[in-house]
Amino acid sequence: AHARRPAVAWPYRTLDPPAATASERTGEGLSASGFMSYTGRIVLSLGRSQQIKDLKVALQCLFKIGTELLVESISDRLVLRSINTAKSAFFAVTFTAAFFDDYQVHGSQVVQSAVLLKHVLATFRTHKIQHMTLDLDADQSSLTITVVGDNNIKKTYHLECMNSEILNATIDKESCPTQVIAEAHELNKLLSSFQTGLDEITIIANPEDSASVASMHRAVQLQSFYDPDKARSANSLHTSLAIDTRSLFVGYRHARESPSDVTFNVKDFRTMLTLCEHMGTNIMIRFEATGMPLVA
Template identity: 45%
Template sequence: MSVRFTLAERQLKLLKHGLQSLQKIGNELLLEALPTRVVLRTINSSLSAYLSVTYSASFFDSYDVLDCTVVQAGLLIKHVLSVFRTQRVNNILFDLDTALCKATITLHCENGLVKSYRLPTMDSEILQATVDKQQFAVRLTAETPAIARLLSSFHAGLEEVTILALPEGSHRPVHVNSFIDPQKGHVDKSLYTSVQVEPIETFLTYVNSADEATDVTFNMKDFKAILSLCENLGTHIKLCFDSPGNPLVAEPHFPNVNGQDVDYEAELILSTLLESHAGAAAEEVAMDAGDRPAGIAAGSNLRTPGGIGADSPTGDAKVR
């Protein structure tokens, strides 16, 4: 059972960008080759971030899955990326044989050199995180540089941020706030930043079907993996989220495709904190509506983002 494909020029750059983003999430590359596509996946050690990058068969110059309908194997991402250190490559041949437990990558360079790399494969369980993002209340699309500028307002050492979406009709209904875990640092002595956003000025599209304020708190470092991928691909970015404990989904959004199929796609699924951290803004909305402000209960147990799995606090995110 094996898969073999070749690629050059534009495809090489796009594959490298995908691998670099995957490395920002995990160390192990899970490869699944089907007759119509190749899916590259990784998950971080805490099971709180899952990234998949898919390349259709038409993406490659040539593509064949031999002697089977699916090929699955694990590779170390650092081994695969080491191949791309060579400059001025005309084309690459990738040949993975599960029977021999190895992958061979052959580079044909502009200077006439032919370089071959043999990478050991590992037996790995192929994970698939499934989320029904169409059911999420909040969906937005934005130019990637706009989101990058928004996040640049927060200091580099910040681990997590909270996105708060207020009901329609609210003034500046999207807030992005620092989240400081009291178990990790002194809240009173930490820099706190809050950015209020008017969707029509910052986003390309914005939909919030929730009747009340909702928020999600997630890891900033993991989110930047998909942000950098969208920047390198030159695409917009799309976010979908719902409520605390449900995952946040981020993916590239391809502008001006005019209904044409794209030959690559990606999806990042992030766990979020179980507790709401909407803060004073949500309380004000609740008070305006005549409701009792929920706030954060005294002694709430704040937890880091949970794992992505059937028993995880993310609920809708399942790995199988």
């Protein structure tokens, strides 16, 4: 049986401009409401089908977390972020300037804005997009997306930017004592062992010393989690998986003498797995203890 876990509280901060002084910085924690407005303009261009597909999948994953797309562009990269309404899940995707055929930032070192994700995703409905241009003008609070389809029909969409706070989750990932590296596809298969509709799963990391290895001890466990304060159906299925880290994980490190565990939302975690599977990359999971965030 699990004791009720503390609610996960992500530390957030408002993103500061590069030249902000110490007195201007908001510091740690959730900043006061307000729109962090920056002038400037960014123009992005994509002309290859794989580029467009990668951007679309990233936006779809962001939409599974929150409804707003938080955009931050600087000289060498574009960062797209999304936060759920409870501020318990945060998702960020970074594209380097080299990902785009053309990447221009004008008028400011940092250009930030926000738009509704459903409106951005609507521009991808055109069949077989051949070319796409995104022009975000922070001064005019507008995003213009131009799409050219395989029939050479040009479509232009004008989206209004929103008064939203540009937040970033702040956590020292390197300080997390537990680190798991796995193939996204293999980890997704493990999650398929759990009951459909399960909201949360607990991951437990155990020390992996010579004695535990000799006894074939399974260093990581995944277990169904049901909130003890909520009614539980008699048909609920409790599933527990004991995982041999040497055979199923690419890498595993637990720098504590005692076990650690965190409970996370399955739907949010699958969103990250979906993106990693699409990109063909491994996923790295880091965590510290109950009530602390799981970082992937």
